[in-house]
Amino acid sequence: MLRSRHLFLPDHGVLLVNTDVHGNGEDFARLETIFREERAREPETHWVILGDVVHGPDEGARRERPELYDYPDSSMEIVDAIRRLIVEAPGHVHFVLGNHDHGHVGGPHTHKFHDDEVLALEATLDDGARDRLRDVLSGALLAVAAPCGVLLTHGSPDDSLSDLAALDTIPLAIAEMSYAERTVMRALLTAYGQPDEKSRTMLEQVSASSGLQLGVVVHGHDRDETGFFKEGRHQLCPVVFGAPRENRRYLRLDLAARYATVDDLHDGEEIRRLY
Numbered sequence: 145m146l147r148s149r150h151l152f153l154p155d156h157g158v159l160l161v162n163t164d165v166h167g168n169g170e171d172f173a174r175l176e177t178i179f180r181e182e183r184a185r186e187p188e189t190h191w192v193i194l195g196d197v198v199h200g201p202d203e204g205a206r207r208e209r210p211e212l213y214d215y216p217d218s219s220m221e222i223v224d225a226i227r228r229l230i231v232e233a234p235g236h237v238h239f240v241l242g243n244h245d246h247g248h249v250g251g252p253h254t255h256k257f258h259d260d261e262v263l264a265l266e267a268t269l270d271d272g273a274r275d276r277l278r279d280v281l282s283g284a285l286l287a288v289a290a291p292c293g294v295l296l297t298h299g300s301p302d303d304s305l306s307d308l309a310a311l312d313t314i315p316l317a318i319a320e321m322s323y324a325e326r327t328v329m330r331a332l333l334t335a336y337g338q339p340d341e342k343s344r345t346m347l348e349q350v351s352a353s354s355g356l357q358l359g360v361v362v363h364g365h366d367r368d369e370t371g372f373f374k375e376g377r378h379q380l381c382p383v384v385f386g387a388p389r390e391n392r393r394y395l396r397l398d399l400a401a402r403y404a405t406v407d408d409l410h411d412g413e414e415i416r417r418l419y
């Protein structure tokens with residue numbers, strides 16, 4: 145069965161974007177509240193969740209950096225919430241795969257806080273929950289693009305990405321990927337950033353194949369205690385996980401606007417504090 149792994153958003157409405165929450169149920173609930181408030185005002189509100197929803201910190205990290213990491217791991221509750229939201233707001237809640245999520249559906253197993261975080265989480269779940277987890281994660285998108293000029297991915301893709309439609313045929317199981325597919329997926333899911341030139345080339349390629357004019361890649365996967373960072377003229381990473389509560393950021397964009405470079409995305413306007 146072929147499932148679409150990419151999505152083009154409309155040219156009107158509101159776009160909310162968050163990056164890694166890593167099992168933080170309170171942060172996810174806050175984002176859900178923001179989505180509901182926006183949606184009550186504007187029915188054409190889209191929420192893109194940019195992956196790594198699972199795998200919370202271990203006891204050591206919680207003790208060492210409580211301001212960043214002291215929260216209970218609500219990975220499964222968040223996956224169930226996404227499942228519920230996709231049914232409740234059909235076509236308006238979009239989940240994009242992160243490398244931690246990928247581990248549960250054929251990707252390499254991650255080891256940020258445990259030797260094997262995939263096994264550690266699944267060991268806490270019964271069969272039903274494991275099935276729901278894999279069901280939600282295997283239905284994930286790999287990239288979302290919008291006519292307002294943004295490309296949304298978990299990592300920051302390099303110039304091996306040129307056509308979003310090509311993502312549709314990549315199998316999630318790493319053993320089934322071709323060498324070229326592995327190269328695309330590695331950058332898409334695990335690259336922290338690219339040289340400015342590479343991001344620009346990638347955006348030009350994806351613009352040419354999609355007919356959109358993309359100027360900014362919004363990605364997650366990285367951490368920054370100030371709550372967001374820009375790299376070069378074309379990459380923005382808003383941060384939830386790894387920033388202290390007061391600095392956590394999400395993105396609120398106008399789908400009818402035009403964002404040509406990261407200079408068009410301003411802290412306090414498009415880049416907003418979660419709390």
Ligand SMILES: [Mn+2]
Nearest residue numbers: 196242243365
């Ligand atoms: Mn990641």
